[in-house]
Amino acid sequence: RDLSQSDFKNRIMPHTQLLVAPQRNDAGFFSLEITGGASVHVDMLRKQMSPLEKLEVLSANMPDTLFQTLCRGVNLFGYRPYPDNVIRLTVRSFARWVHVWRVFDFLNHIPNMVSVFEEVREAGAILEPSICFSTGPEHTDAYYVRKVGEILEVTGEDILLCIKNHGGLGTPRRIGALVGAIRERYPELVIHYHGH
Template identity: 35%
Template structure:
């Protein structure tokens, strides 16, 4: 059954992580925050992932201050963060009490949606973070990390989704961090998840291999509820499909997002200038279709940082 498609905007987190090695400063987010707050996104992904590390290591900024200031500037929009399960926003596992305290503080600071994943799809590494976010009264997206291997069958992903539901998550996210999802596989996976699990389904992908726009359209046909997109100046390549393109593609259809292309265009003009400011962190690798990523399977958000290093 056709329905309105909701969008999560990644321009303040995964888009610049994937294209600009996570170097966007808070000072370049705040001037446009008011307009972003007017759009009507389902959520704004603006924290977590590599942003915490990059803020401290390279930008000499306080990530908690970024959260506070953006929350003040965008009171109407759901804020979303990416949580690496027991690793939180770091690169090794932390004790349960640290995980619980971090999640509690993030919730108090203004995070509404906790997209929680484990790179190995080991739900034991997601349990504490999920429980802490639920205890804080927040929305938890249980995340299925997509990859291709002899053991990663459609049935494997469906069973993983069912295990996440048992943990109490309110949404599922199919996270294709490598941009590996082919269109017809997407259709089969989304159809299977929606038929077996009565929860909203969120799809995240990258355009690295050139598949994501096609896979998004197949996901829509199969019943997906929410898509991750990035405003056009920070879209495509190792980032997500363009927000404006998806909005235009669905306009005056049963899937119409209801978002204002004129307003999105005004915001995009701002981010074109921002992208030019950070040009030194770009690489041709991030802006090309890299079909060989289907072999290496390097995530889009990792590739730009790897090249920068």
């Protein structure tokens, strides 16, 4: 999703993706982030297609591959908050084909992600809550460890935690220190990294 979003404005058509579906399916990826973020509205507004139909077709051609999405919490795949019933219906609709949900709130406000967390759990999908990395004076290891604790209060430890370096501000040394701090407090937690 990030490559197509950054390099091709999410305009890679499903028939193009189908050309490489067998190779992607056989590659052994943990998951493919195939939808979410801007790709959903680009599917509807630019490609004039249903993002759900796209997922159905691609899933049929990559049956051994988990599909992943990026969800902006209460903003879903858009840029403004949506009502709770819309959030829940949207997650239920996408969860038929999406197996891994990376969920974030750009302000690390955990309540903005709870409805998505609940629906992802109800669907039996893999939940990957994210903490968004930044470099302000308040963004200390203690701050992030506290945010991880807030997430775990809602989800329990049966998650994949993501450190989302969406601004590209985290250096390897800084991210490494943060991972160490989280591991010290939560040694069993699986941590993923997502960077731009």
